Structure formats: structure tokens, C-alpha cells
Amino acid sequence: MVKLFEPYAIKETTFKNRIVMAPMCMYQSDQEDGQVTDWHRVHYPTRAVGGVGLIITEATAVQPQGRISARDLGIWSDLHIEGQAEIVRLMKQNGAKTGIQLAHAGRKATVEGEIHSASAIAFDDSYQTPKEMSLEDIKETIEAFKKGAVRAKEAGFDVIEIHAAHGYLINQFLSPLTNRRADEYGGNAENRYRILRQVIDAVNEVWDGPLFVRISAHDYSEGGMTPEQYVEMCQWMKQQGVDLIDVSSGAVVPAKISVFPGYQVPFAELIKARTPIATGAVGLITSPLQAEEILQNDRADMVFLARELLRDPYWAYTAAKELNAEITAPVPYKRGWI
Secondary structure: OOHHHOOEEEOOEEEOOOEEEOOOOOOOOOOOOOOOOHHHHHHHHHHHHOOOOEEEEEEEEOOHHHOOOOOOEEOOOHHHHHHHHHHHHHHHHOOOEEEEEEEOOHHHOOOOOOOEEOOOOOOOOOOOOOEEOOHHHHHHHHHHHHHHHHHHHHHOOOEEEEEEOOOOHHHHHHOOOOOOOOOOOOOOHHHHHHHHHHHHHHHHHHOOOOEEEEEEOOOOOOOOOOHHHHHHHHHHHHHOOOOEEEEEOOOOOOOOOOOOOOOOHHHHHHHHHHOOOEEEEEOOOOOHHHHHHHHHOOOOOEEEEOHHHHHOOOHHHHHHHHHOOOOOOOHHHHHHHO
16 A cells, blocks of 8 residues: 555554645735634645544744734634634635644744743844843743643644744744853753643643644754654653654754755754654655655654645645545545545
8 A cells, every 4th residue: 555645643643545634824814813724724734634643733823922914823812713723724625634833923023022031142133132031931831831731622623733943932942052041951961851741741731632733843053953863752752651752953042954855854854763662754755656655665753844835735636646645535526536
């Protein structure tokens, strides 16, 4: 059987295939209130009709000051539940499992007012200098992730992904390049991991479904995190009940990255083998044969597509045809598909 189209189960949730739509910010929330709009009501269900097994919606802020932009989706208020539940319903109605990425931008937030980070270091000259978070700030943010998980559960999501990558808040604590703290949240790896440990524990108190964590496995800068160093942290995540590591890289500090098709796949492969834990491979994965190779060679368990699904919402059908896989198309498409 073509592995890309094999079902994959985590806990009580079964995904109809191994194709995942990776979270990508759309910046389409109106009124700066974090609410779902018609854009989201069209954008996400279209990929469900297109055959994607799991759709993880864009980075969704657990606190207003944690938004990457003022037009990000939010989950910091009960007022967000109704809109989130609507897009969940529309995606599930069209055959996809649904995920939400709980996020906090930290020093990369571009909203008005004070922003927070592990340490008071700006990303670069174009960004605001953040306030170093107090212990009370950290406690409030951990509670915000927990409340975001409660609202995600109420909205009906199947999967929660904690965003600990791409230079956003949790990543800022994990990397020694951005964490210069002298308290229990800084210094050695165990201390830098502490906030993620506490976020995972808090989410686990209210969530029993599949739990993913997205990491940036390589900082691409001297003195920064490497995939080998992340193995230890991923072992801790596994011990805490994390089900899958979504393995990305970069963006915690400005760095030159050599980008090529599948450039992050070896990181997913390493973490899968040495943790061991299920992984998702992401990053310039565009062709069905490329995706199938990753799975057949046990380099990852799921394949996360990002920009390719912006270009082609029906990529799954293209892949099925190319790989000679039998899949079930939506009823209105069956005549043309057969």
C-alpha cells in the first residue's frame, strides 16, 4: 500500500492519511479582535475537500500581546470559541481531522504596547525591545496556554500543537541565544526547557487528545541549539506525553540558511530515531514521490505540507494519481475522479 495514504492513529484519533497541512499565518482576522472571518471559512475547508488528512490552522494567540500581528487569530477569549467551532465543523464535514496551534510570539510580536520575552533582547533593529518576563508574567502565560486548550477542546479540535518554534516565545526560552536569564528559567538546558515543561503539563491537565509540539531543531548560529541537543528535550517531551514532534528549524535569530527540497527532513529523522518519538517532516516538501520516500524510509510518520497546499489545495488527489493510490473522493467529485 502507498504509505502516504495509509491511516495513522494517535490515541483515539485516526487520520485517514499521512498528509498534514502545516500551520501558516494568514493575517486575515478583521478588526484586530482575533476572530474568524469568511477568509478562514473558505480557506481551511477547501483543503479538507482537497483530501488533506489533518489540517492544523494558523498560529493562534493565547494572549493579545502574543500576536505576531494584529490580524492573527486568537483563542484568548471565550468569544473566539464560536468562530473556531465553525471552521472545525466545516473541515470535519469535509473529511479532515482538525488541529489548532497554540502560540505566543514573544519578542516577535508586532502589536502595540509592551511585549515580552525570556530576556530583554530585540530580534533585530526593526523590532521592539521586549520586557524580560517576570515570574508572574510566566505564570500568567502558562495559564493562558491552558485556557487556550480548554477553548480548543470546546471548539471541537482533534489535535493541539504547542508552538515552540520559529523564534516565538517558547523558542526564545529554549535557545541560549535568546535566553540570558539568571533564574530557574535560564542557564542550563533543563532550566531553559522549564516553561515548555510547564505549558505541556498545564495543557495535559485539560486535554487528552493528540498533542504535538513544533520545534525549530536548528538555530543555524554559533552557540545556538542543534538537532542533537534537541534530542534530549524531545525525550523529556515524550516522557510528558507529547505524541508527535513537528520538526521545523530556524528563525530564533537572524541567520543564513541553506534551503533546498527536504532540507529539514534529516532533523525529523534524527529525532524520530534517537528519542524515539513520532515526527512530522516539513520544509519544501512538494512532490508525491518525495513525500512517499520520507515515509517508506521511516524518516518521519507524517508529512507536513505548507506552501505547496497554498498553490494546490487538491494536492492529495494529484499525489494519489501519481502514486496509483486508491482514495475516496467527495461524492460530487466521484464521477470525474473515476
